[in-house]
Amino acid sequence: MAVVERSFEQVDLSSDNLRLGDKPYLSVEKLRSLFKGSLVVVFIVVLAYLHAKGALTNPNPGNDDEGTYISQAWALIAGTGAHHTIAAYTYWYDHPPFGWIQIGLWYWLVGGFHHGILGSFRYVREMTDIYFFIDLVLVYRIVGKLDFNYGSRLVTLLIFGLSPLAMSQLRIGFIDTLALPWLLAAVALILDRRLSLGKVSLAGLLFGFSVVTKETLILAIPLFIVALYQYATSGAEAKSRLRRFRIAAFLVGLSIPGVVYLLYAILRGELLPGPNHTSLIGAIEWQLFTRGGSGSILTANSAARGSLVNWISNDWPLLAFGSISGLLGLKSRNIRPISAVVVLGTITLAKPGYLPNMFVIAYLPFLAISIGGVISGVSRAAATGIERFAPQSGVRYLASLLALLIGFSYFTIDSSSREAKLQALTTSFKVSPQVLVEKWIISHIPKDSTMLVDDNYWLDLVQNGYQRSRIVWIYKLGRDIDVDRVYTKGWHQFQYIFLTSNTNAALATRPIPLSNFHTIAAFPTAGVTILEINPSAYVAN
Amino acid sequence: MGSQMQMLLKVTLEVVTVLLLASAGFSLYVMLHAWHSEENNGDSTFPIYLGDEKVKFSILIPARHEEDVLGVTLSKIAEITYSDFEVIVIIGHDDDRTLAVARDSEQRFGGIIKVVIDDNWPKSKPKALNTGLRYCTGDFITIFDAEDDVASSILTRINMTVLATNAKIIQAPVQLMNVSSNWFSFRNCLEYYLWFRSRLKWQSGFGVVPLGGNTVFIERNLLLELGGWDSDALTEDCDLGVRAGVVGASVFVGYDSSVATREETPLTLKAFAKQRSRWNQGFFQVLVKGDWMKVNGLGAKAVTFVTLITPLIQVLNSLSFILAIVGVVYARLGENQAIFLFTPLIVLFATAVFEVLIAIELCRDFDINLKVRYLVVLILSLIPYQFILSFSAIYGVGRHVFGRKDWLKTDHTGAHRSLPLGSDTVTIQASVVIEKKER
DSSP states (O other): OOOOOSOGGGOOOSHHHHOOSOOOSSOHHHHHHHHHHHHHHHHHHHHHHHHHTTTTTSSOOOSTHHHHHHHHHHHHHHTOOSSOTTSSSOOOOSSOTHHHHHHHHHHHHHTSOOOSTTHHHHHHHHHHHHHHHHHHHHHHHHHHHTTOOHHHHHHHHHHHHTOHHHHHHHHSOOHHHHHHHHHHHHHHHHTOSSOOHHHHHHHHHHHHHHHTTOGGGGGGHHHHHHHHHHTTTSSOHHHHHHHHHHHHHHHHHHHHHHHHHHHHHHHTTOSSOBTTBOOHHHHHHIIIIISOOOOOTTSTTOHHHHHHHHHHHHHHHHHHHHHHHHHHHTTOTTTHHHHHHHHHHHHHHHSOSOOOGGGGGGGHHHHHHHHHHHHHHHHHHHHHHHHHHSTTSOHHHHHHHHHHHHHHHHHHTTHHHHHHHHHHHHHOOTTHHHHHHHHHHHHHSOTTOOEEEOHHHHHHHHHTTOOTTTEEEGGGTTTOHHHHHHOTTGGGGOSEEEEOHHHHHHHHHSOOOGGGEEEEEEETTTTEEEEEEOTTTOOOO | OOHHHHHHHHHHHHHHHHHHHHHHHHHHHHHTGGGSSHHHHHTTOOOOSOOOOOOOEEEEEEESSOTTTHHHHHHHHHTOSOSSEEEEEEEETTOHHHHHHHHHHHHHTTTTEEEEEEOOSSOOHHHHHHHHHTTOOSSEEEEOOTTOBOOTTHHHHHHHHHHHHOOSEEEOOEEEOOTTSSTTHHHHHHHHHHIIIIIHHHHHTTTOOOOOSSSEEEEHHHHHHTTSOOTTOSSHHHHHHHHHHHTTOOEEEOOOGGGOEEEOOOSSHHHHHHHHHHHHHHHHHHHHHOGGGGSSSHHHHHHHHHHHTHHHHHHHHHHHHHHHHHHHHHHHTTOGGGGGGGHHHHHHHHHHHHHHHHHHHHHHHTTOOOOHHHHHHHHHTHHHHHHHHHHHHHHHHHHHHTTOOOOOOOOOOOGGGOSOOTHHHHHHHHHHHHHHHHO
């Protein structure tokens, strides 16, 4: 159908119409790009492989978050949540649920949790391995959009993929880890040069999904603000008119997952705090105000200091050079959105408040990209300088070569320590004590026992035949409406207690008189002690 | 409630939600087409530079009981800065007062304006247009309504567009101007802006454009080939657009606020609902007539179909609110899927956000002094407006089903002319053209 699409002012004079003669089918250029592409694929595959190698057994599930999220996902798909179907126990709006909804979707996709000892961990670690692969692909896309030279793109991948900190943190099924690909996908979209309203709103939506996976990722918002704002800083008036539409489209996309979450709370009558139910506002109040801070990184022995020390000991070059590069990057228009998020992250780090260990997760790729940006800028400038003396040496190749050289020197810093850490992460079998514990429990404790447990072991025990109503997260005793309805006599009704560093933390705030229990097994390497109640204190239910 | 009934309810609600979501999503998508990308935002203007006059235009002005506004309209049209055109005013044989005004103008602007009497009964706009068509001698024929404020540069711009694009049909924008006459007028103005700025351009990508009732330029030969307008059509413009699409006539849709024809929104709610009912009935009539099925290409067919079911889409969009209320009840019953029932409403609220931005664009393009009050009214009127649209849709379609096909005519008072008109406005419009040229 003949339709006049454009007025004659827009007659297409692009190179396609003016090209003289067709190019040969397999040109040098095509071969070259084929080679460059294959090399990237090799890099990504190798880095993803190293990440996955040993991920099922190292690091061991220390903090109870991982076990909690897996259990939530299990409750979601098994549909047996007591009060809510989106959590194993009464959902109390501690975090938005999209993280474990993803785990649930993964379950639906690949069909079922692994059974057997530590089966649930194997399951979620496989998932994070695939997420890391996606992270790598998206990081490569982002550095492409940022116009890094080829050598610097590869170096960025290496800095991120070979970071012992990234490797150890991103293997664990933290919701931050599950949120990261959504954030990176949103970033890759927003940095697109030919940005349409559809892409902007999709970027907003993806970012929104990352925020309802882990709410703290909202701290990445400066990246998007800078990117959207910069669009019209050099351009016609029409651009600044379009900018408003873009910002609105982004915000609309971003708010949709949040609005749905809000609706969930409202429809259940759980928006505002009240007697006998949990609430969204109550949880936010707790997260922001009531929850104990982790102190300042300037105070020795504070939890925040502990996290920082842990990060530094894992990969100080990434943190140090990354933050410095972030500051330097503020000067370059291209990379400024990335720098904005790195700089804000560094400021947040310095300010006292609640600073969990996984805070660093969302920043890792951006730190690596910042370093890559500096390398790209420096190598390009140096290559341009050299070309002035030796013309026709080819700036692009020279820059890539220099970038690889600088990248190489980055890896010479503290190289033996990095090697040792990577070696340990990819080979050592860390979870053997936990395996031992689970095996012992399964063979020594009857399946119908009542038991207070660490969240990390809960799902495995349920999967291995223990009754979900009879084994209870120690955290939930005295804090969950449904648990307290069944166990009206509290700890008296439990035959066994499972003590770990996690349960000790729970007991610190809600003590149980352990003098009424006696030790029946201890596993010092796993940090686990198993106690049995004295017959005189036990009240059967 | 039995579990089978429960299942049935659940599935029904989900199907309805998907339907409403599709309808709301589609409306939002076409609304934003002009702002989707830089290309979409900029590429629809008419050629600006001056060239030779090659095209002769015939302007048709059907007027019925328009004695209050016709005189001014004609004297403005006579001032159009183009030499080769004729004006044919069509007056009903029973309408002496309008005839007197027309005759007066005919004498004042001798040679340009010609009055023609239409003695068809019952009266309708397409019949009048077909009567006028017989007297046309121009290469391109256009229509203006009796109350229209026509840009003085319009024919110059269209002449150049014809030369540059070889299009057989050119649609230029029409804009309602009285944003603050009543609670729904801003919304109504916004609808026009969106229709001409965004929707029609999107539509032209598929080759079938539901043409506007005026400021549309059609090659005379094409019009004769198509047999003129359908005398029975209530929206003869839309009908003609579909039939032109069937023969594959090339359509150019342009947008430039400086050549927009300015009109007024109906002043009373009743008049507005009447006008809407007629349009909805007209669209439905075209749908039933079935010419759209002969359009070439599946995409074009689908788009034309979706356009003709606009009345249905309006009804669906207003159902979002009712669905949300159902959702609240449903959630009380402990249904987790209740959240899904709210999704169409979420899209509708997103639409409201963009409406505010687009309202700002509208006011900038047309030098309207935007007040915060207008925006507040715009937002508050969202829900009642939707309900009036769906009432009109149901009423219009109902009229058709029950066989009432007479013409519900809109009265005009000249509310868009609260600004000083005549030569002043003409100069302003001309200077806008020059400014744009320099940019």
